[in-house]
Amino acid sequence: MTYGTLTEAEARDLRLLAGIMIPASTAHGVPGADDELIFADILKSLERDTADAQTALKQLHELSGGPFAALAPERRSEVAMRFKQEGGSPLFSLNRVVLLCYYRDDRVMRALGQEPRSPFPKGHVVEQGDWSLLDPVRKRPPMWRQV
Template identity: 55%
Template sequence: MLATNELTSAQRDDLRTIAAMIIPASDEYKVPGADDPAIQADMLVTLGRDTAMVRAALDHLARLAGKPLAELDAAKRDAIATEFRATGGVAAATLVRVVLQCYYRDDRVLRSLGLELRAPFPKGYTLEQGDWSLLDPVRAQPAKLRRAP
């Protein structure tokens, strides 16, 4: 029986397949795809509270495909991915978030973006100031939550 934070072999294969579809490798920018073994290992060890949702998303993908996604050719994978985006709901969003989160903390990816390989705290990162007036329509709406005492 699987531990609560583990995926089956077929689910791991499908995770690798869909991750490569979400973020393919780029020779131009010299970065790996999200199917890179190091990035995949990071995903598997950090799933934590997202494991159930990622499992649900991978199971949904397999149901749509009629078999493991990894066993389909590229054209059929693309068709299944399109349907998955439309019907996957919160589980699909969770899967995509996990892939993005693990990809964008890989050292090779950070280097390609010109970012220092360090935690954001305590030095922080400088953000350019944006146009705060874009929030005026939101600020003009009536309060939806009660104020704290």
């Protein structure tokens, strides 16, 4: 497996973290974010978020007192929960990439009852909601300056 711009150790830590972020579920029939196909997509999709991912993984390394992958599973969960609180914007960027890749996996989309395809050109049917919920927005004064 290629790791893009991540080192092998960073990729190993990221894969374990992704599995904690979104674990596999036999009840729902979905893989975790650490699944081989999903994780390969995560590595490919880091692109502009690579620097944030590396910063987040360095923070994770510091919180772990060494490689995250070297920790016992119980300790890994504890460190991940602490990292969730302290990770800041680099973790937010990393989380976004993990979620995007996870939810574009065909197996996950099928488990959600969705056809695994792009939304266009067919589109998706959206049920009509209660348009009166927008009334407070329509009634408020403009928030912009007239030109």
